[in-house]
Amino acid sequence: METFFIFLLVGVLAQAVDGALGMAYGVIANTVLLAFGVPPATASASVHVAKIFTGAASGGSHLYHRNVQWSLFWPLTAGGVVGGIVGAYVLTGVDGDIIKPFILSYLLLIGVWVLYRAFGARRPKGFNERYSSPLGVVGGFLDAIGGGGWGPVVTSTLVGAGAEPRRAIGTVNTAELFVTTAISVAFLAALLTGRWAGGALQDHAWAVGGLVVGGLMAAPFAGWITKIVPARTLTFLVGGLIIALALYQGLQLAGIAP
Numbered sequence: 001m002e003t004f005f006i007f008l009l010v011g012v013l014a015q016a017v018d019g020a021l022g023m024a025y026g027v028i029a030n031t032v033l034l035a036f037g038v039p040p041a042t043a044s045a046s047v048h049v050a051k052i053f054t055g056a057a058s059g060g061s062h063l064y065h066r067n068v069q070w071s072l073f074w075p076l077t078a079g080g081v082v083g084g085i086v087g088a089y090v091l092t093g094v095d096g097d098i099i100k101p102f103i104l105s106y107l108l109l110i111g112v113w114v115l116y117r118a119f120g121a122r123r124p125k126g127f128n129e130r131y132s133s134p135l136g137v138v139g140g141f142l143d144a145i146g147g148g149g150w151g152p153v154v155t156s157t158l159v160g161a162g163a164e165p166r167r168a169i170g171t172v173n174t175a176e177l178f179v180t181t182a183i184s185v186a187f188l189a190a191l192l193t194g195r196w197a198g199g200a201l202q203d204h205a206w207a208v209g210g211l212v213v214g215g216l217m218a219a220p221f222a223g224w225i226t227k228i229v230p231a232r233t234l235t236f237l238v239g240g241l242i243i244a245l246a247l248y249q250g251l252q253l254a255g256i257a258p
Helices: 002-021 025-035 040-064 070-092 096-118 129-146 150-160 165-192 201-228 231-253
Strands: none
Touching (some): 002 025, 002 201, 025 040, 025 096, 025 129, 025 150, 040 096, 040 201, 070 165, 096 231, 129 165
């Protein structure tokens, strides 16, 4: 039961940040799960199951506040679904001990990228929407591989390329529901076909339940948070948190930290 409340708090924090920035729910939740010793594929699957529920609530909030740009939504979603399915297929066919160092490296790079965006690098004047589908493929693939990354990769790229931050965040958050669902179905298919042993998902039911409940508590406020919270402040906090957790896990992997 203690695990449930720990991950409930993680879910609230991650979803509150995700609602404001269009990123970080999956990265934060997956990083904490890995820190608890959950295998990479199981951690990613657990996070994506939780994100189906929180994504629906968050997307609904952004729809209500009219934060979605439909010309970006459809190609991003299509690309994200394809990339996510491929990423899940790759992840479930690789031994967790082999891929974990690469996952930690990826999370560390994401943290650095988020901090880089927080320093306010000069943005170009506009985003060319023809690149939205390829961007969705990359974001979906990395999201499945790392248990999170759709928001950090896609939202940061869109905003950095000149898209309106409010529309970028709302569009990416809403598209994430479909990408997450596709990735979860891919994990289920891998489990049913015997490609993936599943990593005893039921052993982490309290953690997943806490992520779902905590995320659902914060998700309805996503669209509202986007309008009122200083995004730069939260960006610094997110980037610092991701880097700190990834470095700690790296020290654990090296046998230096307990």
